[in-house]
Amino acid sequence: MHQKERIKVICELLEKNGYVTVQFLTEELHYSSATINRDLNVMQAQKLVKRSYGGVELIKSRAVPLLFRYNKMRPAKNKIGKKAAEWIHDGDTVFIDSSTTAQYIGKYITDRKNLTVITNNMALASFLGEHAINVICLGGKIVEVPSMLCGDETVEQVRRYGADKMFFSTGGCCKDGKIVSGGVYYLMHKEMFAHSNQHFFLVDHEKICDSAKEYMGTMDDVDYVISDFCFDGDMKDRYKNTTFIEV
Secondary structure, three states: OHHHHHHHHHHHHHHHOOEEEEEHHHHHHOOOOHHHHHHHHHHOOOOOEEEEEEEEEEEOOOOOOHHHHOOOOHHHHHHHHHHHHOOOOOOEEEEEOOOOOOOHHHHHHOOOOOOOOEEEEHHHHHHHHOOEEEEEEOOEEEEEOOEEEEEEHHHHHHHOOOEEEEOOOOOOOEEOOOEOOOOOHHHHHHHHHEEEEEEEEEEHHHEOOOOOOOEEEEEEHOEEEEOOOOOOOHHHHOOOOOOEOOO
C-alpha cells in the first residue's frame, strides 16, 4: 500500500473512531510503528490531525479537509467528471477550477488534441502536463494543502485569459436554484465567469440543500448543470435557459 492509500485509510479510521493510538493503527494496517508515524507526520504537516500521548485525532475545523472531500462521493463525482469531459473538444481552451469534483474531469480528456486547460489546481495541472495537454497553472497562495491555489494573484491572472468553457463546483446549490458561494474561491469564480463563453456547474446529490447563507448566483447564470441528482420539473421550468444533465 502506498503512503497516499494508507493516509486515506487512516482518515477513514479517524472519521469512524475519533481518537486512535499508533498501536491501533499498526495493528489495523499491518505496518510498523515507524511507517505509521511517518504517515502521521505528513498528515500533521497538512493540518489534518493533532497528535498527543501516542495517539492521534482529527483536527476539528469548519472546513472539510481536502483529502476527505476528494474521496467523499467518489463514484458520483467520477460520473459527473466523465460526463463533463464529453463537452471538452479538440482545440478548446477551458477553465477547470480546483474543486474535487472538477478534478475528476482530468483523466477523461488526456486524448484531446490542441487542448488548453487553465486551472488553480496544481495536482490537476501536473497530471495533464504529463499527457501533452497545454496547461496554464494559475499562481497564488496555497489555500488548501497540498494543491489548491487562490488569492489576489490568482484573480489577477484569470483576467489575462479567455476560455471557451468553464467547469466549476462550489459548496452546492439550493432547491430553489441558488448556487452556494464558493467561499475563498468566490472572486476567482466571478472572474472565470466573466472570461468564459459557456459555464458548466457540477454538483452531486449530497450538495443539494434547502438554504444557505451566501450565494454566488442562480441556475440562470450557468448554461449546463451536470449532476447525479434528478431536479424536478418545477426547477427546470423556472430555469428554461439552463440545460440539466443527469448522470
